[in-house]
Amino acid sequence: MRKVAIVGVGMSKFGEDWGRGFRDLIIDAGRRALEDSNLQGAEIDAMYCGTMAPGPLIGQEHAGALLVDWMGLNPIPSTRVEAACASGGVALRQGFLAIASGFHDCVVVGGVEKMTDVPGPDVVSALGGAGDQEWELFPGATFPAIYALMARRHMKDYGTTREQMASVSVKNHKNAAHNKYAQFQKEITLETVLNSKMVASPLTVFDCSPVTDGAAALVLMPLEKAKKHCEQPIEILASTQASDTLALHNRKSLTELNATKVASKKAFEVAGIKPKDIDVAEVHDCFSIAEILAIEDIGFFKKGEGGKATEDGLTQIGSQIPINTSGGLKGCGHPVGATGIKQAVEISWQLRGQANGRQVKDAQIGLTHNVGGSGATCVTHILKKA
Amino acid sequence: MTIASGIVGYGAYIPRFRIKPDDIAHVWGEEAARIKSGLGLEEKSVPDLDEDAATMSVEASKNAILMAGIEPERIGGVFVGSESHPYAVKPTATILAEAVGATPELMAADLEFACKAGTAAMQIGMGLVSSNMAEYVLAVGSDTSQGRPGDALEYSAGAGAAAMLIGRQKDKFLVKLEGTYSFTTDTPDFWRRQHADFPSHGGRFTGAPAYFRHVMGATQGIFEKYGHTAADFDYFVFHQPNGKFPLEAAKKLGIDPKKVLPGLMTPRIGNTYSAASMIGLCAVLDAAKPGQKILLTSFGSGAGSDSFIMEATDLLPLARKKIAHQLSWYVNRKTYLDYGLYVKHRRKLKSQ
Numbered sequence: 129m130r131k132v133a134i135v136g137v138g139m140s141k142f143g144e145d146w147g148r149g150f151r152d153l154i155i156d157a158g159r160r161a162l163e164d165s166n167l168q169g170a171e172i173d174a175m176y177c178g179t180m181a182p183g184p185l186i187g188q189e190h191a192g193a194l195l196v197d198w199m200g201l202n203p204i205p206s207t208r209v210e211a212a213c214a215s216g217g218v219a220l221r222q223g224f225l226a227i228a229s230g231f232h233d234c235v236v237v238g239g240v241e242k243m244t245d246v247p248g249p250d251v252v253s254a255l256g257g258a259g260d261q262e263w264e265l266f267p268g269a270t271f272p273a274i275y276a277l278m279a280r281r282h283m284k285d286y287g288t289t290r291e292q293m294a295s296v297s298v299k300n301h302k303n304a305a306h307n308k309y310a311q312f313q314k315e316i317t318l319e320t321v322l323n324s325k326m327v328a329s330p331l332t333v334f335d336c337s338p339v340t341d342g343a344a345a346l347v348l349m350p351l352e353k354a355k356k357h358c359e360q361p362i363e364i365l366a367s368t369q370a371s372d373t374l375a376l377h378n379r380k381s382l383t384e385l386n387a388t389k390v391a392s393k394k395a396f397e398v399a400g401i402k403p404k405d406i407d408v409a410e411v412h413d414c415f416s417i418a419e420i421l422a423i424e425d426i427g428f429f430k431k432g433e434g435g436k437a438t439e440d441g442l443t444q445i446g447s448q449i450p451i452n453t454s455g456g457l458k459g460c461g462h463p464v465g466a467t468g469i470k471q472a473v474e475i476s477w478q479l480r481g482q483a484n485g486r487q488v489k490d491a492q493i494g495l496t497h498n499v500g501g502s503g504a505t506c507v508t509h510i511l512k513k514a
Numbered sequence: 515m516t517i518a519s520g521i522v523g524y525g526a527y528i529p530r531f532r533i534k535p536d537d538i539a540h541v542w543g544e545e546a547a548r549i550k551s552g553l554g555l556e557e558k559s560v561p562d563l564d565e566d567a568a569t570m571s572v573e574a575s576k577n578a579i580l581m582a583g584i585e586p587e588r589i590g591g592v593f594v595g596s597e598s599h600p601y602a603v604k605p606t607a608t609i610l611a612e613a614v615g616a617t618p619e620l621m622a623a624d625l626e627f628a629c630k631a632g633t634a635a636m637q638i639g640m641g642l643v644s645s646n647m648a649e650y651v652l653a654v655g656s657d658t659s660q661g662r663p664g665d666a667l668e669y670s671a672g673a674g675a676a677a678m679l680i681g682r683q684k685d686k687f688l689v690k691l692e693g694t695y696s697f698t699t700d701t702p703d704f705w706r707r708q709h710a711d712f713p714s715h716g717g718r719f720t721g722a723p724a725y726f727r728h729v730m731g732a733t734q735g736i737f738e739k740y741g742h743t744a745a746d747f748d749y750f751v752f753h754q755p756n757g758k759f760p761l762e763a764a765k766k767l768g769i770d771p772k773k774v775l776p777g778l779m780t781p782r783i784g785n786t787y788s789a790a791s792m793i794g795l796c797a798v799l800d801a802a803k804p805g806q807k808i809l810l811t812s813f814g815s816g817a818g819s820d821s822f823i824m825e826a827t828d829l830l831p832l833a834r835k836k837i838a839h840q841l842s843w844y845v846n847r848k849t850y851l852d853y854g855l856y857v858k859h860r861r862k863l864k865s866q
Contacts, residue, residue, distance in 0.1 A: 144722075247717055248717055
């Protein structure tokens with residue numbers, strides 16, 4: 129199996145991008161990644177693109193072929209990857225496997241979602257497809273409601289507070305304020321979160337990630353070739369994925385995501401490192417409680433201590449383990465299919481020392497954690513300065 | 515520039531009924547305080563059971579004609595802008611023309627351009643009188659606008675009408691119409707399909723790419739066309755779908771909010787759609803001094819904005835005393851409804 133490296137990264141400015149469509153977004157991100165890689169495009173021999181719901185959101189399926197055409201990369205094989213909000217992370221893993229296996233030598237992996245073309249209720253319905261339709265969405269459980277159940281249980285079992293959850297959003301907005309690609313480049317206070325409109329108790333609007341248009345892209349190569357080609361290749365030390373039941377009620381615990389635990393444990397084994405060796409991480413904070421669950425399940429903090437750790441500032445830049453320096457899904461935005469790729473873009477910038485204004489000092493190893501649905505898919509990557 | 519047209523009479527009409535956001539929010543389990551501060555609304559007007567865009571256009575037009583003191587048969591054109599014309603086919607304009615005594619020697623037609631069809635009627639009037647195709651044109655915006663129960667629009671969709679009588683005799687001008695400019699694109703931010711009871715809208719898409727792009731495009735366009743800056747005007751009237759947007763637009767354009775507040779009526783009467791910016795203009799004309807300059811910019815979803823540059827003449831202060839019911843009389847005349855009576859008034863109750 130060959131070692132794999134990231135040689136180019138790029139993303140569109142995340143936000144309500146009413147001036148641009150689905151294909152414009154991937155062209156923007158893809159062009160930036162190609163320019164960053166110093167490649168012309170002819171070397172690329174496969175493309176994988178994560179996108180969750182172009183069908184319900186813009187009426188477009190067959191996205192693999194559409195996107196490779198508009199990227200100007202025909203006739204290379206192109207595959208759309210769908211794993212709900214983990215579509216991007218799983219697409220990255222497909223690209224990794226293609227290079228590692230020796231089947232392809234230069235792969236572009238992208239993620240894109242165009243979400244603001246339809247009214248809010250239609251977005252809720254499209255995203256609801258990430259859960260178990262028959263058991264969850266049809267009887268009325270939207271995603272905020274599902275995560276609210278997890279939050280309530282975490283509060284009951286571990287004494288996690290509303291303030292602790294709100295401190296996740298405050299920290300992520302603070303980081304996003306230094307990220308020119310972020311949807312919300314504005315700091316907020318604890319009161320903003322606590323006093324904002326209730327969505328599903330105990331989660332308010334500011335506990336929830338937004339609806340976002342955006343795309344991100346990476347160029348992958350075998351590590352050996354990458355070292356000759358560019359100055360700062362980023363090695364993918366581990367690419368792991370795990371699955372769980374779609375429906376929350378079928379799980380043994382409401383306060384942990386087993387897929388996160390399994391994928392992360394495996395990733396650390398493959399990379400031969402421990403959670404404490406990670407210098408910076410992008411985790412899946414689709415809701416504030418989700419970041420608390422993630423930092424516990426990955427192993428940065430003991431179960432039940434994630435809320436307090438966040439409130440105590442241990443996940444801030446400059447502290448024990450900086451989490452979501454990009455602003456995370458909450459601050460940077462969450463174009464669902466693009467999120468998993470964006471996480472790797474941010475970690476690459478961190479490891480190259482290019483995260484202006486939010487740089488983690490001397491970052492050597494980073495982790496990305498991308499979740500589909502309420503935890504039915506989890507994909508984890510560990511990246512290292514090569 | 516030769517000024518070929520002016521306003522010789524104007525009038526407004528607001529139904530007497532009101533409902534507060536608190537009563538609507540109570541029914542839908544929303545927080546009234548958040549809605550009131552979010553939309554900048556105190557209450558909205560509600561039509562009586564027997565009122566519609568046609569009856570309100572008559573009330574407003576009678577005021578305008580009375581103020582002008584002209585014989586109604588001299589009106590050569592009647593144009594009514596509304597998105598709630600009582601008939602899908604059959605003009606409101608003919609009902610109005612007949613009711614005010616302008617028939618039969620006249621042009622008449624209904625207009626629809628979401629919230630700006632009334633200012634489109636004003637532009638038609640300016641063209642017709644300045645080309646001598648009509649001596650006077652009655653331009654009206656009138657709406658009993660709809661909001662889907664529970665939707666954000668239900669808090670703001672009000673009812674009202676405003677009429678501008680446009681003429682070409684300079685010695686009759688209360689307000690000189692010095693110029694107009696429009697900014698129009700195909701932008702589907704808000705719409706109602708044939709046979710649909712309630713409109714649909716694009717949520718946040720109705721803001722930046724719709725309202726703000728067009729209002730600012732038209733305002734900046736008319737500044738450029740006629741060589742003006744914001745400092746040249748004493749009053750600004752912007753379309754007012756809520757109490758917030760006009761002040762935000764003013765901020766973006768570097769306009770002192772004090773110049774906008776006198777014409778900001780939506781917080782007290784709701785968004786009267788085709789009438790909204792014209793009622794705002796009525797409020798300003800009820801206060802303006804001779805020589806003061808006014809800039810009006812409407813907005814209609816779909817989308818477009820019409821801007822006008824106007825100047826009050828010496829005749830305005832006396833003329834506005836000729837009518838018994840200025841805008842403030844209607845605004846202050848109130849009977850509050852609860853939600854039950856409100857749904858009856860808006861015919862949202864199904865009785866068979």
